[in-house]
Amino acid sequence: MKARVFVTLKTGVLDPQGKAIGHALNGLGFGSVGEVRQGKVIDLELAETDAAKARASLKDMCEKLLANTVIEKYEIELKG
Amino acid sequence: MKSAVIVFPASNCDRDAATALEQMTGKAPHMVWHQDSELPDVDLVVLPGGFSYGDYLRSGAMASQSAVMRAVKAHADKGGAVLGICNGFQVLTESHLLPGALMRNAGLKFVCRPVALEVDETQSAFTRKYEKGERVSFPVAHGDGNYYADEETLNRLESEGRVVFRYAAGDNPNGSARNIAGILNEKRNVLGLMPHPERVVDPLLGGTDGRRMFESLIETLS
Numbered sequence: 001m002k003a004r005v006f007v008t009l010k011t012g013v014l015d016p017q018g019k020a021i022g023h024a025l026n027g028l029g030f031g032s033v034g035e036v037r038q039g040k041v042i043d044l045e046l047a048e049t050d051a052a053k054a055r056a057s058l059k060d061m062c063e064k065l066l067a068n069t070v071i072e073k074y075e076i077e078l079k080g
Numbered sequence: 081m082k083s084a085v086i087v088f089p090a091s092n093c094d095r096d097a098a099t100a101l102e103q104m105t106g107k108a109p110h111m112v113w114h115q116d117s118e119l120p121d122v123d124l125v126v127l128p129g130g131f132s133y134g135d136y137l138r139s140g141a142m143a144s145q146s147a148v149m150r151a152v153k154a155h156a157d158k159g160g161a162v163l164g165i166c167n168g169f170q171v172l173t174e175s176h177l178l179p180g181a182l183m184r185n186a187g188l189k190f191v192c193r194p195v196a197l198e199v200d201e202t203q204s205a206f207t208r209k210y211e212k213g214e215r216v217s218f219p220v221a222h223g224d225g226n227y228y229a230d231e232e233t234l235n236r237l238e239s240e241g242r243v244v245f246r247y248a249a250g251d252n253p254n255g256s257a258r259n260i261a262g263i264l265n266e267k268r269n270v271l272g273l274m275p276h277p278e279r280v281v282d283p284l285l286g287g288t289d290g291r292r293m294f295e296s297l298i299e300t301l302s
Contacts, residue, residue, distance in 0.1 A: 013228065014255070016188050065145060068138055068174065070181040071228055 001046045001054050006075040007067045008039030042066055051078055081301045083109040083124040086152065086168075088143045093129030093166065093276065100278035101126070104294035114146040123301040124161045125152055127168030129221070129276060139182060139224040140170030149175055161205055161301060162270040163293075166222055169262070169272030178265055178272045179237070180229030186255025190223040194286070195275060196248035197261055201241050204264055205300035206271045209292035216289035218275035220253055225274040227256035227263075237263055245273055 009015050015037050022036035044061075048054040058076045067074040083101050087094045094111065101109045110120045114132075119125065133142035143149065149171070156162050156177055164172040172178040185191060194217045199210040210216070229237070234257055237243050245262035252259050254274070262273025277290030 014183070014186065014226075016184055016186050016226075016255075020188055065137070065141065068141070068181055070173075070179075071183060 001048055001051070002079045003044045003046060003054065003058055004077040004079065005042040005044065005058065005062060005066055006039060006077070007042065007062075007072050008037060008074075009071055010073050013071050039072075054078060081105050081124060081298045082107065082120075082122040083126060084112050084119055084122045085109045085126045085128055086112050086114065086148055087128075088114045088130065088132035088146065088167075088171075090132055090134055091128050091130035091167070093278065096276070097126045097128045097165065097278045100281045100290070100294065103281060104291065105298060112148060114143065114148045117147040117151055119148070119151045119155055122155075122160075124163060124297055125155055126278075127152070127162065127164040127171050128278075129166030129168060132167055132171065135224075138170075138174065140167060140172075140174040143167075143171045144174035153177065156265070156267075156270050159267065159269050161297065163206065163297075164270070164272040165276055165278060166220075166225075166274055169274055170224060172270060172272040177270050178263055179233050180227055180263070182224050182274070183226040183228050184224055185222070185226050185253070190221075191225070191253040192219070192221040193253070194219045195253055195261075196251045197245045197275060198248050199244070200246050201244045201264070203241060204244060204268050204271065204296075206264075206293055206296055207244055208300065209296040215248060217280070217287055218277055218290060219279050219286070220275045222254070222274055225254040225256065227254075227260045227274075229257060234258055234260075240266070242266070242268070244271060245275065 242264040246259040280287035280290035
């Protein structure tokens, strides 16, 4: 089973990189761009075939390593 | 005082820390590799600056999962002193030995220069030789030093006298909340700070303001 984990900064946590990307886009003429927030995508292959078990295991991975839950939130997406 | 310096792949201030410790204590510290699961019998463990594991995922994230960190946690749980400098501070927050997180500098640039600090707390094994409110100069060299914690945690750190160093007003190099440069854990035996006291123990290297941190530790732990 394949999974994709999205790790992004929590709402309210300052994202200076997102801000710089936004400024750069404005500079390129994309004047309609407002706030930009950036994050990470992590693709994983799992030997697990049971979706519920895979999701539980991924949640554990996010809490222990993939995300720093002091500043980041995560979303898990399972693919077939 | 017996000490150890932890060496992660891509630590780069481990020898600065070792030189400072040897100069100040007269004894070379044990250098402990990240894969070692046991610590020698020491009073102080130093987590040095650098870019452990290439800062992969987040600064300090991979190092927090290393074998040696389990031993460092056990040492801290028993009341042993732990000093995390720069990347060492990041490793301590990622290991949950200290609260909060160190984020990308607000100005996005790597900052490498001396900064003015205020000593906010002298009731600790690390700072008893300083005067409360005293201004000292330590160098910083980091890209991820922007201290963040929620309001409740920040209030708690302040009310419990756990904010040990603050950047002097107008000299905050990274956007840290409430100008925080260094904090203690609840038991006050673990200190993490972004500035480098080990780089200011010799006048030849630009200052001696860091000496009293080591003198404080020697007096407390010997």
